[in-house]
Amino acid sequence: MAGSSDQSQSDKSTDEAGKAAGSPDPEPSGIARLVPIIGWLPHYNRRWLRPDLIAGVTVAALVVPKSLGYAGIVGVPVQNGLYAAAAGAILYALFGTSRQIATGPSSALATVAAGALITAGLTSGDKAVALVAAITLVTGLLYMLLALFKLGWISDFLSKAVITGFLFGAAIQVVISELPKLTGTEAEGSNSWSLLIDWVEGLDGTDGTTLVIGVLSLALIFGLRYAAPKVPGALVLVVVGILAGWALDLGAEGVALVGDVPRGLPSVAFPDLDFVWDNISVIVSASIGLLLIGFSQTAGDARSFASKHRYRIDINQESFAEGAANVGSGLVGGIPVSTSLSASSLNDTSGARTPVASLTTGAVIVLTLLVLAPLFSNLPFPVLAAIIIEAVVGGMMDVPAMRRLFRVSRVDFWIAMAALVGVLTAGVLPGVMIGIGLSIIWLIYVATTPAMPVLGRKPDTQVFRSLDSYTDGEIQPGVLIVRFEGGLFFASSEAFEDGLRELFQEADPRPHTTVIDFEAVSFIDSQGSAQLGSILDLAQSHDVEVRLARVEPHVLDLLRRDSVIDQLGEDSVYGNVHEAATAGDSDAT
Numbered sequence: 001m002a003g004s005s006d007q008s009q010s011d012k013s014t015d016e017a018g019k020a021a022g023s024p025d026p027e028p029s030g031i032a033r034l035v036p037i038i039g040w041l042p043h044y045n046r047r048w049l050r051p052d053l054i055a056g057v058t059v060a061a062l063v064v065p066k067s068l069g070y071a072g073i074v075g076v077p078v079q080n081g082l083y084a085a086a087a088g089a090i091l092y093a094l095f096g097t098s099r100q101i102a103t104g105p106s107s108a109l110a111t112v113a114a115g116a117l118i119t120a121g122l123t124s125g126d127k128a129v130a131l132v133a134a135i136t137l138v139t140g141l142l143y144m145l146l147a148l149f150k151l152g153w154i155s156d157f158l159s160k161a162v163i164t165g166f167l168f169g170a171a172i173q174v175v176i177s178e179l180p181k182l183t184g185t186e187a188e189g190s191n192s193w194s195l196l197i198d199w200v201e202g203l204d205g206t207d208g209t210t211l212v213i214g215v216l217s218l219a220l221i222f223g224l225r226y227a228a229p230k231v232p233g234a235l236v237l238v239v240v241g242i243l244a245g246w247a248l249d250l251g252a253e254g255v256a257l258v259g260d261v262p263r264g265l266p267s268v269a270f271p272d273l274d275f276v277w278d279n280i281s282v283i284v285s286a287s288i289g290l291l292l293i294g295f296s297q298t299a300g301d302a303r304s305f306a307s308k309h310r311y312r313i314d315i316n317q318e319s320f321a322e323g324a325a326n327v328g329s330g331l332v333g334g335i336p337v338s339t340s341l342s343a344s345s346l347n348d349t350s351g352a353r354t355p356v357a358s359l360t361t362g363a364v365i366v367l368t369l370l371v372l373a374p375l376f377s378n379l380p381f382p383v384l385a386a387i388i389i390e391a392v393v394g395g396m397m398d399v400p401a402m403r404r405l406f407r408v409s410r411v412d413f414w415i416a417m418a419a420l421v422g423v424l425t426a427g428v429l430p431g432v433m434i435g436i437g438l439s440i441i442w443l444i445y446v447a448t449t450p451a452m453p454v455l456g457r458k459p460d461t462q463v464f465r466s467l468d469s470y471t472d473g474e475i476q477p478g479v480l481i482v483r484f485e486g487g488l489f490f491a492s493s494e495a496f497e498d499g500l501r502e503l504f505q506e507a508d509p510r511p512h513t514t515v516i517d518f519e520a521v522s523f524i525d526s527q528g529s530a531q532l533g534s535i536l537d538l539a540q541s542h543d544v545e546v547r548l549a550r551v552e553p554h555v556l557d558l559l560r561r562d563s564v565i566d567q568l569g570e571d572s573v574y575g576n577v578h579e580a581a582t583a584g585d586s587d588a589t
Contacts, residue, residue, distance in 0.1 A: 036317065037094050037355065044354065051351030056360020058350040059343050063089070063104050063361060064368055065234035066343075068258075068376065069387040073110035073174055074335050075117055076129050078258055078376055078384075081105055082369055083266045084136070084334030088325040089362035093355035095321035097313045100305040100352050101298075102343035102361065103325050107392045108293055109336040111170040115428025116286035120279055129333055131279055134271040136337075137330030138287040139294070143323025146295065147316045159442065161409075162435040163296065164401045165416030169423030169431060171396035174388060181385035182214030183207065184256065192424040209253050210382050217241065217386035225394065234387050241383030242375055256381040263373045265366065266332040282429070289432030294338035298322050301339045305348060342395060415442060450486030452499040455517065455577065462578040464517070479581050480507055480544075483517035488528035488555075496528075497535050504542050511544055515580040519550040529562040536567050547572045549580040 032039035063085050071081030085104040092103035113132050122128040145151070173192045179199050180187045184207030189195030217237055224233035244250060251257045276283060298318055306313040325337050347357055405413040415438050423431030453466035456473020464481060467473045480503060486492055504511070539546045551559070551573060559565050565573065574580035 033317075034320070035094060036097055040354065044356070048353040049356065052353055052356040053360050055347050055350035055352035055357040057364055059102050059347050059352075059357065060361045060364035060368075061232045061235045062346055063102070063340075063343055064365060065232075065238040065387060066391055067105050067365075068238070068379070069234070069384060069391050070105040070107060070110040071335060072384050072388050073107065073392075074113045074132055075123055076132055076335065077261070078379075079261050079266075079369065079373060080129060080132075080333055081335060082365055082373070083332045084329040084337050086362050086365040086369065087328035087332055087334055088337035089358045089365065091325040091328045092321050093358035093362065095317070095324045096355060096358075097317050097321070098302040098305055099309065099311065099354050100344055100348040100357075101302055101318075102340050102347045102358060103322065104337050104340050104343060105335050106297075106338055106340050107174070107388075107395045108167055108170065108297075109290055109338055111174055111392075111396075111428050112286055112289050112293065112432060113336055114174075115170075115431070116282050118427060119286075119429050120282045127275075130271060130275060131283070132335055133269075133330045133333045134276050134279070135283050135286045135290070135330075136326050136335060137271060138283055139290045139336055140323045140326030140328075140330060142287055142291045143295070143319050143326060146291070147320035147323065150316055159412075159415070159439045161405055161412035161416045162419045162439050163293065164398055164405065165419030166293075166423060166431055166435045167396040168398065168402065168416070169420035170428050171392040172420075173423055173428060174392045174396075178385040178388050181256070181381045182211065182218075184210030184254070184382075191427060207254055209250070210255050210380075213241075213244070213250070213255060213380055214382035214386060217383045218389065221386050221390045225390065233390065237383060237387060238376075238379060241380055242378050245378035245380050245383075250380050251378075258376055258379040258381065258384065261373045261376040263370060265369055266334075268331045269333065270331065285433060286429055289429065289436075290336050290338075292436070293432075294322060294336070295319060297341065298339040301341055301344055305344065308348075411442075415439075444491070447486070447491045448495055450484060450492050450495060452485070452496070452503070453483055454503065455481040455483055457578075457581075462576075464577045464581070476581055478509065478512045479515065480504075480511035480513070481515045481517065481577060481581055483520060485520040487523035488521050488532070489523060489525040490527040493528045493531035497531055497538065500535055501538060504538075504544065510542070513545045513547065513581075514539060515547045515549055515574075515577060517549050517577050518552070518555065521555055522552060524555045524558055526558075526562065529559055529564055532559065533562070533564050533567060536564070545572075547574060547580040547583065549574045549577045 064082065067081035067085040068078040069081075071078045071084075074081075088103040088105070092101065096103070113135060116135055117123060117128050117131060120131055122131055176192050176196050176199070179196075180202075183199075183203065185199065185202045185205050187195055187199035187202055189198050220240070221233045221237050224231050224236060245255075245257055299315055302313045302315065302318050322338060329335065329337050347361075350357075352358075402413070402416060405416055418438055419431060419435045422434035426434065453468055455464040456467045456470065456475050457464050458470065459472065459474055465473055466483070467475075482500065482503060484496060488496060500514070504514075536546055546568060548568065556565070556573065559568075574583065
């Protein structure tokens with residue numbers, strides 16, 4: 001009875017959690033479908049308020065200092081990073097369907113935005129802020145179009161290998177660009193290589209005080225990361241840096257400080273259309289890169305938390321929510337935002353149950369802007385540089401992933417390395433385009449070079465396997481058995497015919513029968529069907545009988561409509577490979 005009671009209590013708790021977390025209806029309708037908070041907020045369970053508030057404040061302690069650093073990566077005033085963090089957290093809470101996701105600026109998105117400024121020849125000033133805001137706004141609109149037309153599959157054009165290499169290269173570029181802030185020197189260069197060389201050549205002008213502060217800052221933040229990972233290292237470093245800047249009057253000692261950070265909230269402003277048009281190529285290319293990188297993070301993280309806590313999410317609505325967050329950030333002069341895995345994980349482990357946690361994070365950031373913003377004026381630049389370096393090293397340099405690629409797939413590893421080198425050589429924004437190009441080229445290569453293993457029978461069975469993998473396979477004299485692994489369409493049909501022609505010529509003795517296993521052919525188009533007809537003509541010219549095995553019904557229907565089956569003969573289509581290989585063999589078992 002006790003066990004039954006415990007189970008009942010557990011079920012009740014789970015049910016209450018579901019109601020509190022914002023999914024009272026599996027399929028919300030009307031305005032609640034577009035603005036989910038309208039559906040779940042009336043059912044909010046007050047018992048979840050305390051953990052939501054704690055989680056929200058905890059995440060804010062991480063997000064505030066990180067956002068200052070991300071604004072530093074982009075090259076805009078630090079308060080613009082806070083504008084983005086506030087807009088992202090609040091708007092995502094209104095439109096998102098995940099309960100644990102935390103949305104805000106990220107190191108990856110910041111590097112793309114920074115690359116766009118470099119491409120446009122803008123490194124600071126009002127025009128730089130305006131360009132980043134326009135890019136952020138356009139990115140948000142693209143997110144919304146993605147949701148409207150359900151085009152999430154577009155993100156698949158940027159492979160995981162490319163993303164891994166791109167992020168690693170972008171992180172290295174950011175670290176190199178932050179080195180002058182640690183030494184109090186200047187450095188210029190057309191790419192990361194030349195920038196690094198120029199920095200090394202200028203080390204004789206290093207400011208001793210700046211260097212000491214930079215080294216101590218790096219030691220503190222990385223030390224906390226590894227010795228006390230639960231301690232918000234960035235927040236600790238910001239507090240220590242501000243106190244040191246004020247108490248030691250570091251500005252008078254020659255250490256560069258962040259400077260004036262105004263108190264208050266931003267105003268809403270639409271970008272100047274003439275300015276947007278003058279920079280349209282940079283804006284569009286950067287927005288596409290931000291969309292692909294951001295959406296892959298959003299979809300993966302949202303699914304992960306939903307699976308962990310057993311609730312539903314709507315990926316299209318997630319895309320819309322991220323779009324709204326970026327549009328809001330762009331309108332207040334912020335930088336691009338997306339799902340932050342580190343902040344979302346902290347949100348989850350801190351006890352977040354609903355998007356109220358995200359609303360709390362946004363509220364704390366707003367209070368920071370209203371009350372604490374001027375304090376950041378005393379933050380030394382080497383401290384900010386240390387925060388940026390720790391953020392990109394920990395969030396973008398995925399050494400285990402690179403090792404895995406090298407171990408599992410050398411092709412993927414070298415694609416990742418090409419993306420990495422492309423970023424360091426050509427820059428972040430061209431690096432995104434290089435990455436997309438590499439992904440598409442690899443996709444085309446895979447589609448146009450399908451595998452065609454020759455099969456042999458496993459001894460004493462009716463199972464046929466690839467002879468490349470199982471060398472003990474039995475070969476029936478005069479019978480060539482081939483499996484075509486891929487869709488048979490315009491991009492692969494020529495490879496199909498070329499492969500069979502080569503197998504006919506290499507076979508010894510020449511086969512009198514060829515069995516083609518079609519189990520892996522899930523798609524065929526008119527060109528693929530026509531090519532199969534040509535293959536039948538080719539086989540006939542070589543006095544080879546062709547038999548098909550395990551043909552999918554919809555593929556078979558198309559072949560019938562194109563009269564290929566008439567040419568082949570209905571009796572030459574078999575349900576399995578064994579039947580096709582042994583048809584007419586009186587000794588078959």
